Amino acid sequence: MLAVALLVFREVLEAALIVTVVAAATRGVVGRARFIGGGIGLGIVGAIVVALCAGVIEAAVGGSGQELFNACVLLAAVLMIGWHVIWMSSHGKQLVHEMQSVGHAVKAGSSSLVMLLAVVALAVLREGSEIVLFLYGMAAGGAGRADLLLGVPFGIAGGVAVGFALYFGLLRIPLRHFFTATNWMLVLLAAGLASSAARFLIQANWLPAWHNQFWNTSALLDNGSVVGQALHILVGYDARPAGMQIAFWLVTAGLLVCGMRWMTRGHSQRRSAVTQPVAT
Numbered sequence: 375m376l377a378v379a380l381l382v383f384r385e386v387l388e389a390a391l392i393v394t395v396v397a398a399a400t401r402g403v404v405g406r407a408r409f410i411g412g413g414i415g416l417g418i419v420g421a422i423v424v425a426l427c428a429g430v431i432e433a434a435v436g437g438s439g440q441e442l443f444n445a446c447v448l449l450a451a452v453l454m455i456g457w458h459v460i461w462m463s464s465h466g467k468q469l470v471h472e473m474q475s476v477g478h479a480v481k482a483g484s485s486s487l488v489m490l491l492a493v494v495a496l497a498v499l500r501e502g503s504e505i506v507l508f509l510y511g512m513a514a515g516g517a518g519r520a521d522l523l524l525g526v527p528f529g530i531a532g533g534v535a536v537g538f539a540l541y542f543g544l545l546r547i548p549l550r551h552f553f554t555a556t557n558w559m560l561v562l563l564a565a566g567l568a569s570s571a572a573r574f575l576i577q578a579n580w581l582p583a584w585h586n587q588f589w590n591t592s593a594l595l596d597n598g599s600v601v602g603q604a605l606h607i608l609v610g611y612d613a614r615p616a617g618m619q620i621a622f623w624l625v626t627a628g629l630l631v632c633g634m635r636w637m638t639r640g641h642s643q644r645r646s647a648v649t650q651p652v653a654t
Contacts, residue, residue, distance in 0.1 A: 383528075384529075386534065387533040389533070390534055391607045392451075392607065397410055421501075441577045444574045445572075448574070451493050452626060455489075455560050456626075456633070460637050544556065544559075562627070563609070569620070572618045572621070584616060588619075596613055
């Protein structure tokens with residue numbers, strides 16, 4: 375039972391942390407619960423479909439179908455998170471002002487919420503499909519029905535509990551700093567997902583590794599530890615990263631930071647032009 379619970383906890387934790395950051399980043403936005411809940415529902419349905427088609431996916435592209443599928447899911451999530459981060463960099467102050475003046479009656483761009491719905495759906499899709507496949511393998515390997523019936527609920531409860539703990543911790547950030555803090559968390563999250571996508575593409579032999587083990591910090595913080603797994607999800611930590619993973623992380627983070635600064639500068643210039651008095 376313990377092995378099942380730990381496996382489910384790890385996979386649920388990965389999805390829960392991503393959903394948590396997305397939920398916190400849309401704090402006060404009207405309709406966000408409906409979008410996030412819809413994303414979770416779509417992800418669960420998609421995970422079941424992927425699990426049923428696992429054999430076809432694995433056999434695709436010369437046996438590298440699963441790695442390529444994971445990489446595509448992660449890169450799609452990176453693009454959607456990046457769009458939201460850049461959008462929020464020019465609208466965050468406006469949202470703070472509206473939240474302070476009219477409570478929860480905040481209207482964010484519907485396209486931004488749709489993007490985040492897709493991010494939630496993709497996160498649940500990937501982790502949910504892995505849970506189904508892993509449990510199927512454990513059952514085939516001799517895991518009893520009692521182990522599955524007891525381990526799965528404990529694992530889900532543990533992962534969700536950690537996600538809620540992080541969410542309520544994020545809500546303690548003062549409102550004037552909230553969107554800046556969550557935007558930077560999303561930048562790190564997107565960079566980490568890009569690094570993970572690079573790892574899958576390396577495993578599929580679609581990208582060179584650029585040195586298989588650029589450094590090794592396993593003695594300080596191992597990938598298999600709870601803290602190591604949490605940091606892997608949130609910031610892309612890897613105790614033994616390949617050079618290509620580091621390149622993907624740096625390029626993604628750099629592009630998002632530049633995009634945020636460009637949007638912030640353009641928004642400030644537009645506001646200055648609107649508020650500048652017209653000479654008579």
